[in-house]
Amino acid sequence: MSKTKPSGVITITTDFGHKGPFAAVMKGVILTRFPAARVVDLAHDIPPHWPPEAGFWISRSYRYFPAGTVHVAIVDPGVGTEREILVAEVGGHVFLAPDNGLLAPLFAGNVDAAIFCLNVGRLSRLGIATPSLTFHGRDIFAPVAAELASGRLTATDVATPTASWTPGWLEDPEVTSDRVSGIIVTVDAFGNLISNIDQGLLQRFKTPVARVGGHRFELRQTYGRVKPGEYLALVNSFGVLEIARAEGNAAESLGTDRGAPVIVAESGDS
Amino acid sequence: MSKTKPSGVITITTDFGHKGPFAAVMKGVILTRFPAARVVDLAHDIPPHWPPEAGFWISRSYRYFPAGTVHVAIVDPGVGTEREILVAEVGGHVFLAPDNGLLAPLFAGNVDAAIFCLNVGRLSRLGIATPSLTFHGRDIFAPVAAELASGRLTATDVATPTASWTPGWLEDPEVTSDRVSGIIVTVDAFGNLISNIDQGLLQRFKTPVARVGGHRFELRQTYGRVKPGEYLALVNSFGVLEIARAEGNAAESLGTDRGAPVIVAESGDS
C-alpha cells in the first residue's frame, strides 16, 4: 500500500448469495466516497458463515487483478461482537476481512505479508461514527476499502501492525512419506470437486492417483484427454488438485460435496 | 434532478432473476447513450411480478448511493398495457418505475417527494419511437435513465407532475394500543426474515417481543448476542424488525416465508 500505487479496483467476496441489495449498497457506499472505483464481484456464493472458501478463492485469485487492488471479504458470523478486522498487504495487493481465519490461506503461503489490525476508534476521522451492529460490510469495510483504493488512506493510518490472527478453519494438507491428504474446499458450476492440495505437493509422485469416497482417479492434463462421461484428476487452472467428470458433473455423480477428504498416493501403492 | 447534480450512477432492480441477457441489454442501451454511466445491480431476485419487495429494498437502500443517482425498477406485469410510468425525485435521488404500487413504500415516508408521470409521447425526441410491447426495461426505462443520469434530461422534460399513483400492495403496519402488526417482506441468503416494521414503531415498547407463526422472539442487539442455533429478533441494518437464527437459517427452521404476519407486543402481555 505504501509501496504500491492503488489500481482503483476493489473486489468483493461475500456469503450474501445473489439475494437482496447487500452487495449493491456496499458499492453505493464505495462510489459515494470514490466515484472512480471499479468494483468487481469476486464471489458471493460462499456458504453462509464459512470463511475458508472465501480465503481459498481470494488467495488463489488475487494475482489476476492489477497490483494495488483492494480485496474485501465479508463472511462475518461474529459481526457486532469483539472480533477484530484485519488489513493486510500481500504481493502488492491489499486485503480487508474480519479476523476469523478467512485470510489464513493467504498468509500461509506469504511470509512477507504485512498484517494490521484495524483501529475502529480511528475511523471517526473517516466519518464512520456509528456503524450498525449487523452490517459492517456496508458501514466499515466498504468505506475503508474506498479510502484505501482512492489512495487517500494507507493501512498504517487506521491500523496497527499485529503478529497474531485467527488461524484457518481447515487443516493444511497432511504430508506423509507415501501420501498427501487434503479436503474438497469448493465445487464449481460444472460439479468439479476442487481440493486444497497444491500442485507442488504432487511432484513427489511418479504416477499420482487420487482417492475420494472409495473411488480412484488418475491424473490427466485436461478434461478433453478422457472420453465424455469418464472421470479424471487434474491440476486445475488455480494450481490445485481437482476431480472432474468430462462433460459431466462429478459432484452429483459421486454424491460428494465440500468437506470430503482427498488422498493422493503413488499409483501402485493403493 | 433539477436541484441535484447527477452522480452518473444508475441502479437496476428487477424480477429477471440471474437468467439470460435481460439486465445486460439494459446496460448496453445505457452505455450506448451514456458511456460514462456506472451501473449497479441493486437486486434481481424480486419474486416475479411482485412489486412490493422491489419498493421495499429501494426505499431502504437508495440513501447509500451518491446523491443524484437514478434508480430504475422493473417489476412490470402490466408491460404493454395502459399502465403509466412514474419518475420521482426524493431526497436528491431520481426513481423510475412502472406505476403499479412499486414506489409506494418510498413515497410513504417522504412528504416532499416530487412525482411525475412519464409522457411516452414525448420520448420520440430521444429516438424512442417504437418500444417493444414486452420489454420496456430495455426500450423505455434504460434510455430514459441514461439521459437523466447524463444530465441531458430532467424529469420535467418528459414527464408531467401528478398527484395520483397506484397505492402499495402491502398494508402499512397496523398499530393499536398494545401491539404492532406487520408482515415478512423478504428473506435474505441467511434465512433471516425481514419485516416491514420500522424501528420507530418499536419504541413504544419497554421489552418488545415478536411473534411469528406461534413462536416468540426476544429483541437483541445483534446475532452474536445469542448462542449459535438460538433465535432472536433484532432491528437490522436497514432499520426494520428482523427474525434471525444465530449461525442458522430461521426461514428454513421455522418453515416461514414472505407474507407471514408478524406481531410485536410488550413482553408480559402475550
Place this chain on the structure above:
Amino acid sequence: MSKTKPSGVITITTDFGHKGPFAAVMKGVILTRFPAARVVDLAHDIPPHWPPEAGFWISRSYRYFPAGTVHVAIVDPGVGTEREILVAEVGGHVFLAPDNGLLAPLFAGNVDAAIFCLNVGRLSRLGIATPSLTFHGRDIFAPVAAELASGRLTATDVATPTASWTPGWLEDPEVTSDRVSGIIVTVDAFGNLISNIDQGLLQRFKTPVARVGGHRFELRQTYGRVKPGEYLALVNSFGVLEIARAEGNAAESLGTDRGAPVIVAESGDS
C-alpha cells in the same frame, strides 16, 4: 474492428453459473491490461457445455450494445484440445468464442460476417506464453478481448481469415408449405419458453397458432392482452416466438423445458 472504433465495452457470456471467481478473474485480467474497460456480464446461466444458448443470446443481444463492443463467449467443453478459437466482426461488433458452433447463429443471419481463426502462436507478443489447459477464458480470451477493446490490437494482428467453422448444434427452423417447426432454446426467469423461430417466419400465416407438447397457443401482442393465468404465444422483444402464461410460469405449468419442439401452423389447419 479495423473499421469501427472500439467502444471500450466488453460483454462476457459463460456457462460458469454464478459460482466462484471464474468470471471475476477474467475481469481482473481485462482490467490489468485495459483499466478503462467497462465489462458487462451478458449471461452466465448457459447450461454447462451447451453452446447453442450462448450463441442464441449473443446473436439476439449484441445490437443493444455500443458499436465497437467486444463480445466474449466461453462455453468450451473442448478447452485444452485442438479446437480453434474464432474472432469475428459482424455489424461493427467483435466476437470471440471457441470454434464449437457457438457463433453459428450469429453467422447464419449475416452474410457479411468477417471470420478469423485465432493464431495462438502469435499470442506470445501479448505476453500470453503458457496458457493453462483448462481455463482459456482467463488465459487467452480475456487478454485478447482487452487488447481488442483497447484498440491496441485488431483481429488481423493475431488471426487469419477462415471460410470454415463448426456448424451450430441446433437445426434451423424447418419451413414447409403449411408449417414452421423450431425448438425451445431457453427459458427465462418467468418460465417463458423462448424459441428459435424468428418473427419473419410467422408472416406467412394469417392467424398463426403455436403447438408445444400437445397444447395450442394463439398469437397475441403482449402478456397483458390475456387474463392472468391464461397462456399465449407472442413475438417477444428479441424477435422470436415465445410461449408464456400471463402472470404465471408456462415452463412449470406445462412441464416443458429447453429442447421441446414447437410447431406453428395456420389456425384452421390443426
